[in-house]
Amino acid sequence: MPPSGVISIIEFANAAQCKAAFGALAYRKVKGSILFLEKAPKELFGTKPASATEAVAAAGVNKPSVSDLKDADYTVPDAAGTATLFVRNLNFATTTQRLTETFEPLDGFMSGRVKTKTDPKKPGQVLSMGFGFLEFRSAQQAQAALSAMDGYTLEGHKLQIRASHKGADAAEERRKADAAKRAAGKKTKVIIKNLPFEATKKDVRALFGAYGQLRSVRVPKKMDRAARGFAFAEFTTPKEAESAMDALKDTHLLGRRLVLDFASGDAEDAEAEIEKMQKKVGAQINKVALQKITSGGRKKFTTANEEDE
Numbered sequence: 319m320p321p322s323g324v325i326s327i328i329e330f331a332n333a334a335q336c337k338a339a340f341g342a343l344a345y346r347k348v349k350g351s352i353l354f355l356e357k358a359p360k361e362l363f364g365t366k367p368a369s370a371t372e373a374v375a376a377a378g379v380n381k382p383s384v385s386d387l388k389d390a391d392y393t394v395p396d397a398a399g400t401a402t403l404f405v406r407n408l409n410f411a412t413t414t415q416r417l418t419e420t421f422e423p424l425d426g427f428m429s430g431r432v433k434t435k436t437d438p439k440k441p442g443q444v445l446s447m448g449f450g451f452l453e454f455r456s457a458q459q460a461q462a463a464l465s466a467m468d469g470y471t472l473e474g475h476k477l478q479i480r481a482s483h484k485g486a487d488a489a490e491e492r493r494k495a496d497a498a499k500r501a502a503g504k505k506t507k508v509i510i511k512n513l514p515f516e517a518t519k520k521d522v523r524a525l526f527g528a529y530g531q532l533r534s535v536r537v538p539k540k541m542d543r544a545a546r547g548f549a550f551a552e553f554t555t556p557k558e559a560e561s562a563m564d565a566l567k568d569t570h571l572l573g574r575r576l577v578l579d580f581a582s583g584d585a586e587d588a589e590a591e592i593e594k595m596q597k598k599v600g601a602q603i604n605k606v607a608l609q610k611i612t613s614g615g616r617k618k619f620t621t622a623n624e625e626d627e
Contacts, residue, residue, distance in 0.1 A: 327358055345573055354570055401460035403452040406478040408432060410446045420472055421452055426459025441512070442568070442575045451482060506533070506559045507552040511577040513537070515545045521571070526551045529565055530558025550581055 319326040330336040344355045408417070418430040430452045434444040454460040460481070468479040510522065523535045533552040540546055553559040559580070569576050 327362060329358075329363055345570075352570065401454045401457040402482040403454070403460050403464055404480045404482040405450045405452060406448070406480070407475050408446065408448050408450055408477070409473040409475045410448060412446065412473050412475075414450070416473070417450055417452075420470075421463065421467065424454075424459075424463045424466065426455040427463070428453040428455055452479075505580040506554070506556050507550060507581040508559055508563060509579050509581040510549045510551060511547070511579070512574050513545070513547050513549050513576065514572040514574045515547060517545065517549075517572060519549075522549050522551060525566070525569070525571065526553075526562050529562035530554060 328339075330339065340355055340357075343353055346353050405417070412432060414430065414432045417432055421427050421430050430450060432450040433447045435447055437443040437445045452460075452463065454463060464479050464481065467477065470477050508526070510526075513522075517537070519535050519537045522537060523532060526532060526535070531554045533554055535549065535551050537549040538546045551562070553562065563578050563580070566576065567578055
């Protein structure tokens, strides 16, 4: 268990015991909190993986050493002057940590990341997109790394490294994220998606009320009074809404992972439009059913008295 105490890793003697514990303890309440269990990576407590330098030597690739790539008049420019490399043909099993370990010995290396997307079949988990980005302190160091590592085999895949010219480097993305966060910080209404259908307004208020004063909480219902699977929570100040978003962005409620976002100003109008459309479609269906019953013009039928005669 790390010092923070919010996560722990447990290893069982055999898989059957692990499976039984997983089924019995998932979403179990412990001292006011809920346990959220996931399967840990394989061989997590095994031997330490080989370093990037050892991996290069084992692969037998004749690449320049770290000392060969050192720049004599090395300086540390600001983040805006960084250079980024684009890495293709990554193994889908390659993680950001593994990519970082591979390029960390190179001079000027700052960060590496594998581009991921949300797994549609497993909410809360991500999938690699097969490419990533490497950030260096200067363009010269990035070019030296490109010459050294282009074609290097990582986890069975030969890397294809190119210079990135599309402004997608990490510094630019950070600036965009900060700008988006500042723009969203002016909003006070949060929309909660993927809400369990059995969740009530009281549950939403209890969860979000700990992060500020709530003006209102709405859990929209269908015409049959069943929940729609989303809700709105409006705070008094933008700061409170932002704090709740940051604290609850990966929270689970009754077994479902909540998806949070700032609500747009026309959310209530959109909801009213949905209700109008549903009523209109229902009326059209009833009209079509009535036409089927009454279609065909006048038809001859036999009464009971005529059958007796």
